[in-house]
Amino acid sequence: MSNNNMNLNLKIWRQPKKSAPGKMVDYKVSDISPDMSFLEMLDVLNIQLVEKGEDPVVFDHDCREGICGMCSLMINGQAHGPEDRTTTCQLHMRKFRDGDTIVVEPWRAKAFPVLKDLMVDRTAFDEIISAGGFISVNTGNAPDANAIPISKENADLSMDAAACIGCGACVASCKNASAMLFVSAKVSQFSLLPQGKVESSERAVNMVNKMDELGFGNCTNEAECEASCPKGISISNIARMNREYTVGSITGK
Amino acid sequence: MSEKKLDSKIPEGPIQEKWDNHKFSTKLINPANKRKYKILVVGTGLAGSSAAATLSELGYKVEAFCIQDSPRRAHSIAAQGGINAAKNYTNDGDSIWRLFYDTVKGGDYRAREANVYRLAQVSANIIDQCAAQGVPFARDYGGYLANRSFGGAQVSRTFYARGQTGQQLLLGAYSSLQKEVSKGKIKVHTRCELVDVVTVDGRARGIITRDIVSGEFQKHAADAVLLCTGGYGNVYYLSTNAMASNASAAWRAYKKGAYFANPCFTQIHPTCIPVHGDHQSKLTLMSESLRNDGRVWVPKNKDDTRKPQDIPEDERDYYLERIYPSFGNLVPRDVASRNAKAQVDLGKGVGETGVAVYLDFKDAIERDGKDAIEARYGNLFEMYQRITDDDPYVVPMRIYPAVHYTMGGLWVDYNLMTTVPGLFALGEANFSDHGANRLGASALMQGLADGYFVIPYTIGGFFAENTPDGLDENHPAFEEALNESKSIFEKLLSVNGTTPVDHFHRELGKIMWEYVGMGRDQEGLKKAIEEIPQLRKKFWSDVKIPGEGNQINVELEKAARVADFLELGELMARDALDRNESCGGHFREESQTPENEALRNDEDYCHVSAWEFKGVDNSPEKHKEELNFEYVKLSQRSYK
Numbered sequence: 001m002s003n004n005n006m007n008l009n010l011k012i013w014r015q016p017k018k019s020a021p022g023k024m025v026d027y028k029v030s031d032i033s034p035d036m037s038f039l040e041m042l043d044v045l046n047i048q049l050v051e052k053g054e055d056p057v058v059f060d061h062d063c064r065e066g067i068c069g070m071c072s073l074m075i076n077g078q079a080h081g082p083e084d085r086t087t088t089c090q091l092h093m094r095k096f097r098d099g100d101t102i103v104v105e106p107w108r109a110k111a112f113p114v115l116k117d118l119m120v121d122r123t124a125f126d127e128i129i130s131a132g133g134f135i136s137v138n139t140g141n142a143p144d145a146n147a148i149p150i151s152k153e154n155a156d157l158s159m160d161a162a163a164c165i166g167c168g169a170c171v172a173s174c175k176n177a178s179a180m181l182f183v184s185a186k187v188s189q190f191s192l193l194p195q196g197k198v199e200s201s202e203r204a205v206n207m208v209n210k211m212d213e214l215g216f217g218n219c220t221n222e223a224e225c226e227a228s229c230p231k232g233i234s235i236s237n238i239a240r241m242n243r244e245y246t247v248g249s250i251t252g253k
Numbered sequence: 254m255s256e257k258k259l260d261s262k263i264p265e266g267p268i269q270e271k272w273d274n275h276k277f278s279t280k281l282i283n284p285a286n287k288r289k290y291k292i293l294v295v296g297t298g299l300a301g302s303s304a305a306a307t308l309s310e311l312g313y314k315v316e317a318f319c320i321q322d323s324p325r326r327a328h329s330i331a332a333q334g335g336i337n338a339a340k341n342y343t344n345d346g347d348s349i350w351r352l353f354y355d356t357v358k359g360g361d362y363r364a365r366e367a368n369v370y371r372l373a374q375v376s377a378n379i380i381d382q383c384a385a386q387g388v389p390f391a392r393d394y395g396g397y398l399a400n401r402s403f404g405g406a407q408v409s410r411t412f413y414a415r416g417q418t419g420q421q422l423l424l425g426a427y428s429s430l431q432k433e434v435s436k437g438k439i440k441v442h443t444r445c446e447l448v449d450v451v452t453v454d455g456r457a458r459g460i461i462t463r464d465i466v467s468g469e470f471q472k473h474a475a476d477a478v479l480l481c482t483g484g485y486g487n488v489y490y491l492s493t494n495a496m497a498s499n500a501s502a503a504w505r506a507y508k509k510g511a512y513f514a515n516p517c518f519t520q521i522h523p524t525c526i527p528v529h530g531d532h533q534s535k536l537t538l539m540s541e542s543l544r545n546d547g548r549v550w551v552p553k554n555k556d557d558t559r560k561p562q563d564i565p566e567d568e569r570d571y572y573l574e575r576i577y578p579s580f581g582n583l584v585p586r587d588v589a590s591r592n593a594k595a596q597v598d599l600g601k602g603v604g605e606t607g608v609a610v611y612l613d614f615k616d617a618i619e620r621d622g623k624d625a626i627e628a629r630y631g632n633l634f635e636m637y638q639r640i641t642d643d644d645p646y647v648v649p650m651r652i653y654p655a656v657h658y659t660m661g662g663l664w665v666d667y668n669l670m671t672t673v674p675g676l677f678a679l680g681e682a683n684f685s686d687h688g689a690n691r692l693g694a695s696a697l698m699q700g701l702a703d704g705y706f707v708i709p710y711t712i713g714g715f716f717a718e719n720t721p722d723g724l725d726e727n728h729p730a731f732e733e734a735l736n737e738s739k740s741i742f743e744k745l746l747s748v749n750g751t752t753p754v755d756h757f758h759r760e761l762g763k764i765m766w767e768y769v770g771m772g773r774d775q776e777g778l779k780k781a782i783e784e785i786p787q788l789r790k791k792f793w794s795d796v797k798i799p800g801e802g803n804q805i806n807v808e809l810e811k812a813a814r815v816a817d818f819l820e821l822g823e824l825m826a827r828d829a830l831d832r833n834e835s836c837g838g839h840f841r842e843e844s845q846t847p848e849n850e851a852l853r854n855d856e857d858y859c860h861v862s863a864w865e866f867k868g869v870d871n872s873p874e875k876h877k878e879e880l881n882f883e884y885v886k887l888s889q890r891s892y893k
């Protein structure tokens with residue numbers, strides 16, 4: 001074992017299935033290199049469990065590059081753990097110290113039920129998108145891409161909002177489990193572009209209504225969402241969405 | 254070996270007119286009749302999402318399937334650098350013809366000319382379509398679209414959205430998909446994995462899936478099945494692919510009669526973060542766009558352990574600039590990768606492991622300023638620092654090649670149909686357009702070309718000849734396939750051995766990287782063909798999978814995929830052994846020029862090798878599709 005390697009105590013939420021109760025369970029892992037990612041550390045634990053014939057800890061992950069939005073995890077009470085603007089899969093063990101106790105829980109929100117252990121169901125986000133998170137253009141209809149110039153400033157702001165990976169950290173870290181940051185990022189991305197402007201207020205109203213219907217909470221300006229967002233999505237998007245929403249509600253669009 | 258000719262169905266006429274003529278002569282399906290046809294789209298990456306959305310817009314009944322919890326998380330999301338299109342917005346001499354030419358040449362003359370030309374033709378429409386969907390492409394101060402250059406090209410034709418182009422394009426296609434979902438026209442099955450293709454009288458009539466949450470097996474009947482299930486780079490265990498990327502859908506199709514083409518054509522990407530330890534689960538790509546501004550070098554002297562900043566200019570070897578003065582750091586991927594390996598083999602590798610080379614931004618930062626470099630690559634630099642704990646603004650990045658993309662895949666004709674009628678393959682899952690080496694920023698282009706602009710036309714041609722006949726899930730072929738699939742999963746659970754799945758996957762990866770990696774020779778390939786079946790045997794007698802099949806069981810899912818990789822790996826080695834020439838990413842040590850460049854053998858290998866399944870423990874049968882180069886003259890590639 002190299003000098004810097006660590007021994008860690010883990011407290012992990014185990015829940016066999018959606019309908020069953022869950023509980024925290026203690027585990028130990030040893031010889032963890034600081035260069036490992038958090039998920040690689042959990043891989044080590046899982047190999048140990050499998051070798052003993054026990055059920056490995058289930059968690060969502062795929063790209064392990066911080067872009068697919070599949071990984072989640074509340075780590076010591078923080079969505080995606082202690083490092084700023086970093087998804088769980090990009091969090092590295094050098095952020096922890098030998099002997100640390102790490103508490104790992106799933107996202108907790110009414111709209112994100114736990115499926116097993118640390119894996120939750122986020123299909124509510126897809127439903128919100130299908131309520132209006134698109135531009136109504138069919139393939140084949142598009143004019144030349146340079147036919148409509150877009151100011152660099154707006155294109156950049158739109159891209160800032162579009163960077164959302166749909167992981168749900170905003171919901172998990174909000175005491176109301178509100179999805180406002182997620183919804184407003186999509187509304188903003190489109191309302192900043194001439195192509196998306198056309199349906200903008202209608203989109204805001206439809207998406208917000210859907211969000212409410214699915215059991216997400218209200219926004220009370222806690223700003224925890226922005227703080228926990230691994231992509232640094234700004235809450236100024238929420239203000240932009242509220243403007244679109246107000247216009248939409250007044251005009252009945 | 255049979256010499257049966259595969260019918261690629263390339264339309265007649267001059268290459269510029271083939272696609273238009275074909276579209277015109279393909280029979281149309283009347284709009285009212287379209288809703289009578291059901292299409293299953295497996296995979297929701299760029300290829301799958303774009304196809305599903307477009308086919309639904311046309312009026313077909315569509316169901317889509319993906320492994321992840323949302324269609325938006327397909328592996329396409331991870332593409333960083335950009336997407337090519339022959340727009341010539343930069344007025345630097347690009348054209349459909351040049352993109353076509355670059356792609357054929359970049360693929361080292363092992364792609365089908367007609368397909369590549371069509372790809373170049375529709376490339377411009379892709380950008381239009383994506384801009385209309387609200388994809389926030391990078392723009393210049395005038396508000397017009399910005400471009401960057403990529404390896405293997407001397408024009409700037411790559412469109413991008415910061416370092417997240419794949420994400421933005423996929424979210425665009427996904428939003429179109431969800432638009433159709435909102436109209437009730439597409440049903441999406443998430444966390445749902447294809448486990449078999451169902452054929453009736455030789456034609457694909459549906460699929461069997463396993464629900465990842467409930468473990469339930471389900472039957473789905475349809476008029477056509479589209480496999481848009483991505484590439485098989487994870488056969489090497491370590492690759493830049495996402496963890497769930499797999500070969501299984503294509504492999505099950507292969508076992509049902511679809512030929513597998515050029516399986517040995519894999520792309521090793523030159524700029525990835527090097528391997529750091531035994532527990533590493535995947536490799537991270539640093540976009541090729543970095544080679545626009547980064548300079549690749551190693552110390553001139555062997556075993557130089559000084560820090561990079563302590564090595565003076567005249568003791569550095571900028572080997573790509575030295576060997577390839579006209580393309581320099583922008584040579585195609587296969588050339589860049591092989592050269593990195595050559596330097597490491599000479600003992601000039603850098604970093605703790607000695608298995609890396611430098612990618613240095615010092616000159617670019619001095620020339621353009623740190624801010625300009627940050628604007629171009631900020632997120633990539635951040636990612637690099639997060640993983641390695643080094644600051645690339647100050648010390649050069651350490652990079653090394655890693656498995657990235659698979660040019661091989663299911664053989665398809667010009668209509669994207671496999672050798673099984675009714676079964677189509679799109680995107681990385683097919684073999685079609687990149688020959689023996691894919692150019693950067695061309696996979697996104699191909700996935701979207703296939704989905705938005707090719708399949709919507711060609712599938713009509715198939716349906717015109719195959720009208721709905723009322724066949725449904727009650728046909729006995731479905732029950733039979735379902736039971737077969739179930740029994741595979743039960744068999745996996747019943748092994749009850751001692752070794753976790755990952756162990757076998759890692760072992761397979763080692764064999765593949767060692768013998769079917771960047772350099773291949775007869776002896777090594779024969780070893781691989783011997784060792785892989787042994788490992789497979791061990792897997793089936795010793796794999797340990799805790800838990801049951803009727804619930805979320807991640808080890809079971811992985812085991813089913815690894816079981817397929819253990820068969821595919823052998824086919825790749827066989828194909829590599831059979832192709833006794835070097836071309837693109839396939840480098841046979843026996844076949845090189847005096848300057849160590851890949852040496853093709855057009856006399857004997859100017860063909861696509863399409864393999865037919867003959868049983869797991871039997872040799873597959875090879876079929877050849879001869880390639881004719883009428884427009885781009887066969888010549889030895891040169892980037893000097």
Ligand SMILES: Cc1cc2nc3c(=O)[nH]c(=O)nc-3n(C[C@H](O)[C@H](O)[C@H](O)COP(=O)(O)OP(=O)(O)OC[C@H]3O[C@@H](n4cnc5c(N)ncnc54)[C@H](O)[C@@H]3O)c2cc1C
Binds near residue numbers: 297337657682
């Ligand atoms: C890190 C990285 C960066 C890249 N950057 C670029 C770039 O800058 N430019 C470029 O052109 N290309 C790039 N590429 C390549 C490009 O991203 C891929 O080739 C392309 O996105 C593949 O798209 P696809 O639609 O064919 O498949 P994928 O996006 O891989 O999608 C596969 C889909 O199939 C589903 N699936 C798989 N198996 C099954 C099954 N058995 N049952 C049900 N569903 C299944 C998955 O869930 C997923 O939805 C990059 C690749 C990587 C790895």
Ligand code: FES
Binds near residue numbers: 065070089090
């Ligand atoms: S696994 Fe993809 S973002 Fe973490």
